[in-house]
Amino acid sequence: SQQGEEDPQALSIQEGENATMNCSYKTSINNLQWYRQNSGRGLVHLILIRSNEREKHSGRLRVTLDTSKKSSSLLITASRAADTASYFCAILNFGNEKLTFGTGTRLTIIP
Amino acid sequence: EPEVTQTPSHQVTQMGQEVILRCVPISNHLYFYWYRQILGQKVEFLVSFYNNEISEKSEIFDDQFSVERPDGSNFTLKIRSTKLEDSAMYFCASSERGTGTNYGYTFGSGTRLTVV
Numbered sequence A: 001s002q003q004g005e006e007d008p009q010a011l012s013i014q015e016g017e018n019a020t021m022n023c024s025y026k027t028s029i030n031n032l033q034w035y036r037q038n039s040g041r042g043l044v045h046l047i048l049i050r051s052n053e054r055e056k057h058s059g060r061l062r063v064t065l066d067t068s069k070k071s072s073s074l075l076i077t078a079s080r081a082a083d084t085a086s087y088f089c090a091i092l093n094f095g096n097e098k099l100t101f102g103t104g105t106r107l108t109i110i111p
Numbered sequence B: 001e002p003e004v005t006q007t008p009s010h011q012v013t014q015m016g017q018e019v020i021l022r023c024v025p026i027s028n029h030l031y032f033y034w035y036r037q038i039l040g041q042k043v044e045f046l047v048s049f050y051n052n053e054i055s056e057k058s059e060i061f062d063d064q065f066s067v068e069r070p071d072g073s074n075f076t077l078k079i080r081s082t083k084l085e086d087s088a089m090y091f092c093a094s095s096e097r098g099t100g101t102n103y104g105y106t107f108g109s110g111t112r113l114t115v116v
Helices: none
Strands: A005-007 A010-014 A019-024 A031-037 A043-050 A055-058 A061-066 A071-076 A085-092 A099-101 A105-110 B005-007 B010-013 B019-024 B031-037 B043-050 B053-057 B065-068 B075-079 B088-095 B111-115
Touching: A005 A085, A010 A019, A019 A105, A031 A061, A031 A071, A043 A055, A043 A061, A043 A071, A071 A085, A099 B043, B005 B088, B010 B019, B019 B031, B019 B088, B019 B111, B043 B065, B043 B075, B075 B088
Parallel strands: A010 A105, B010 B111
Antiparallel strands: A005 A019, A019 A071, A031 A043, A031 A085, A055 A061, A061 A071, A085 A099, A085 A105, B005 B019, B019 B075, B031 B043, B031 B088, B043 B053, B065 B075, B088 B111
């Protein structure tokens, strides 16, 4: 399977702490994307990192990519209650158009 | 910020009936997609659409499914003869460009389809 596998499946932290989620995949990729999904809602694109990039920042988000280990991490700093959601990595392979999603990490921020 | 709009937000249908899920992609986007998410499971690709034709489809997207861009703004997914296992959240997405261009996708908020 090419799909991203997120780790951990669930994570609960106190508000203000940092949250780190990991994603592993099996094939060469064009890019890797992270999405957020609030319960029962749509997918919101957070950040995209290309295969030739190693790190990217967007506000409180920091994404790293290690293509040698076929893994990525998403760090959310200074977490807020509103960050409670499921987070998915999705990979885009060369030569096709479909995003392949992982199973997600359910993040709960405790106020 | 531009949005992808999906209607209805929730549809309940009898098994065996046909349903049409509607989407209005972002106006300057050229690539359109349908994904689905069965409750508690991962998001799965169904089909991509570009230049008025299907460019890629998954094994899930069999003869029961069809897509259409009937006018310049709407993008529809038709499911014929619905089955219980078609119950899922269906997401439409669009992107300005397709594969290899390093752009994220904009997803709609989804249509929850319940087949009874």
